[in-house]
Amino acid sequence: MKAANAIQVKNLTKTFGEFTAVNNISFHVGKGEVFGFLGANGAGKTTAMKMLIGILKPTSGKAQVANYDITSHANDVKKNIGYMSQRFSLYNDLTIKENITFFGGIYGLKKATIKTKTQALINDLGLHDEANKLVGSLPLGWKQKVAFSVSLLHDPQIIFLDEPTGGVDPITRRQFWEMIYREAHKGKTIFVTTHYMDEAEYCDRVSIMVEGKIEALDSPKNLKTQYKVDSMNQVFLKLARNIE
Amino acid sequence: MSIIVKNISKSYGQVKALDDISLEVRPGELFGLIGPDGAGKTTLFRILTTLLLPNEGTASVNGFDIVKDYKSIRNNVGYMPGRFSLYQDLTVEENLRFFATIFGTTIKENYDLIRDIYVQIEPFKNRRAGRLSGGMKQKLALSCALIHKPKVLFLDEPTTGVDPVSRKEFWEMLKRLQKQNITIFVSTPYMDEAELCDKIALITDGKILQINTPEAIKASFPKKIYKVRSSETFKLIQDLGTYNKTHSAYPFGEYIHFTSTQSDFQPSELIDYLKANKHNQIEVLETNATIEDTFMELSK
Numbered sequence: 088m089k090a091a092n093a094i095q096v097k098n099l100t101k102t103f104g105e106f107t108a109v110n111n112i113s114f115h116v117g118k119g120e121v122f123g124f125l126g127a128n129g130a131g132k133t134t135a136m137k138m139l140i141g142i143l144k145p146t147s148g149k150a151q152v153a154n155y156d157i158t159s160h161a162n163d164v165k166k167n168i169g170y171m172s173q174r175f176s177l178y179n180d181l182t183i184k185e186n187i188t189f190f191g192g193i194y195g196l197k198k199a200t201i202k203t204k205t206q207a208l209i210n211d212l213g214l215h216d217e218a219n220k221l222v223g224s225l226p227l228g229w230k231q232k233v234a235f236s237v238s239l240l241h242d243p244q245i246i247f248l249d250e251p252t253g254g255v256d257p258i259t260r261r262q263f264w265e266m267i268y269r270e271a272h273k274g275k276t277i278f279v280t281t282h283y284m285d286e287a288e289y290c291d292r293v294s295i296m297v298e299g300k301i302e303a304l305d306s307p308k309n310l311k312t313q314y315k316v317d318s319m320n321q322v323f324l325k326l327a328r329n330i331e
Numbered sequence: 332m333s334i335i336v337k338n339i340s341k342s343y344g345q346v347k348a349l350d351d352i353s354l355e356v357r358p359g360e361l362f363g364l365i366g367p368d369g370a371g372k373t374t375l376f377r378i379l380t381t382l383l384l385p386n387e388g389t390a391s392v393n394g395f396d397i398v399k400d401y402k403s404i405r406n407n408v409g410y411m412p413g414r415f416s417l418y419q420d421l422t423v424e425e426n427l428r429f430f431a432t433i434f435g436t437t438i439k440e441n442y443d444l445i446r447d448i449y450v451q452i453e454p455f456k457n458r459r460a461g462r463l464s465g466g467m468k469q470k471l472a473l474s475c476a477l478i479h480k481p482k483v484l485f486l487d488e489p490t491t492g493v494d495p496v497s498r499k500e501f502w503e504m505l506k507r508l509q510k511q512n513i514t515i516f517v518s519t520p521y522m523d524e525a526e527l528c529d530k531i532a533l534i535t536d537g538k539i540l541q542i543n544t545p546e547a548i549k550a551s552f553p554k555k556i557y558k559v560r561s562s563e564t565f566k567l568i569q570d571l572g573t574y575n576k577t578h579s580a581y582p583f584g585e586y587i588h589f590t591s592t593q594s595d596f597q598p599s600e601l602i603d604y605l606k607a608n609k610h611n612q613i614e615v616l617e618t619n620a621t622i623e624d625t626f627m628e629l630s631k
Binding site: 126127128129130173226227228250253254255256257258259261264265268269271272282283284285288289307308318319320323324327 | 366367368369370464465466488491492493494495496497498499520521522523535564565568581582583584585623626627630631
């Protein structure tokens with residue numbers, strides 16, 4: 088397997104009893120790439136992602152994330168990736184500062200490092216007035232921006248984002264993507280799921296999962312040419328359920 | 332009028348969730364409340380379905396006052412809350428029968444109304460609701476909200492977190508329901524769904540930005556919009572951000588939507604600026620405003 092790839096997946100499969108959630112998928116994600124991982128609800132995205140972040144063992148197949156095998160070196164995978172999801176990312180009953188300290192501690196950062204990182208994060212996001220407020224009192228968009236920054240605290244090479252912008256207002260949603268771009272520009276690899284098809288257009292490459300399999304994988308531009316349509320939304324509708 | 336809201340305000344402690352909201356919905360209309368998480372959408376739903384009292388203002392649903400006639404409203408409306416709230420340990424059919432019974436009717440009596448939706452989950456009628464997939468839960472919840480043949484249907488974010496294909500199917504279902512003379516009041520954070528409503532209210536931070544038809548809202552956009560792209564998107568966003576004639580520059584799929592501060596702005600000026608900043612494959616074309624453009628302009 089090439090070291091240049093941030094993620095390398097080969098014949099990855101996961102079954103639950105009779106049901107095959109992820110069916111023999113293979114793909115790679117290059118270093119510094121913004122990779123969109125799309126699919127309908129129930130297509131197997133979450134199961135695949137759980138295996139890649141080292142919290143679910145595959146039934147068969149292999150994958151390397153940040154050069155670590157997800158089965159034999161799951162803990163090394165966890166140390167070298169960042170993760171945030173729409174459902175859970177920060178503790179609502181802790182302040183922004185407390186959340187940063189908490190997650191910094193979990194990632195094993197030194198006290199002095201946590202202090203500098205906290206200051207930098209608050210400066211970057213312009214949250215001086217909110218730093219001591221409970222996260223629960225913040226608008227969702229701010230929460231998600233803080234959560235993304237927190238997922239970067241331990242300087243991971245790859246960041247997994249599971250529907251990070253669901254329900255977020257349109258302006259903040261765009262600011263969030265600017266943050267994503269900025270990190271990719273610094274060489275970080277981004278692995279992101281979304282239901283907003285305009286966001287699919289912002290990815291370098293996109294895969295579309297249908298019933299456990301990867302049905303398409305290419306740049307948004309090539310996918311649109313291949314399916315003879317002019318938006319990713321139409322590509323998705325065509326592939327995911329054969330709707331014209 | 333099917334729904335009348337007059338100067339409704341609601342606060343939770345220091346937080347003003349709704350600030351002087353007024354709107355009207357005609358019988359048979361598909362009315363969309365469009366806004367992000369935290370805009371106050373759910374608070375308005377809870378007030379209109381008589382689950383919450385406003386601090387100020389009045390409202391009526393189907394001619395009934397939300398305070399005085401709350402019992403009549405409860406009998407006349409269907410409500411599908413944002414969070415799945417059926418009985419997880421009852422089967423599909425038991426849930427439906429339960430809701431029919433508490434509204435004093437039977438599944439058989441109003442089956443026509445839900446047939447279209449219910450047939451899709453009927454093969455699983457003996458499965459517990461908790462074990463259904465997201466899409467099936469949504470169809471069951473809608474069937475339960477409809478089983479007593481309500482005059483007004485309240486749907487709070489029925490498509491949040493739902494993929495584009497299932498969202499499309501859900502809206503097709505709503506369009507068919509509308510033909511049965513049901514007034515539908517629906518909320519969504521997805522701006523593209525606004526286009527499918529007869530009328531929409533854009534809401535943010537507890538305030539309504541604008542109420543009109545989707546066409547009129549798009550037409551009200553005050554500036555010329557250009558869609559811009561070049562070979563390097565990230566650099567393009569940064570360079571448009573620092574351009575001295577930029578009023579707004581927002582990514583929209585593969586393009587950036589750009590408006591200028593100058594009323595006599597010429598696209599050639601922008602092309603020259605981008606060339607000077609070493610952009611390649613530059614494209615600047617006039618385009619039409621979307622609901623999302625208007626929303627961002629109004630909430631700026």
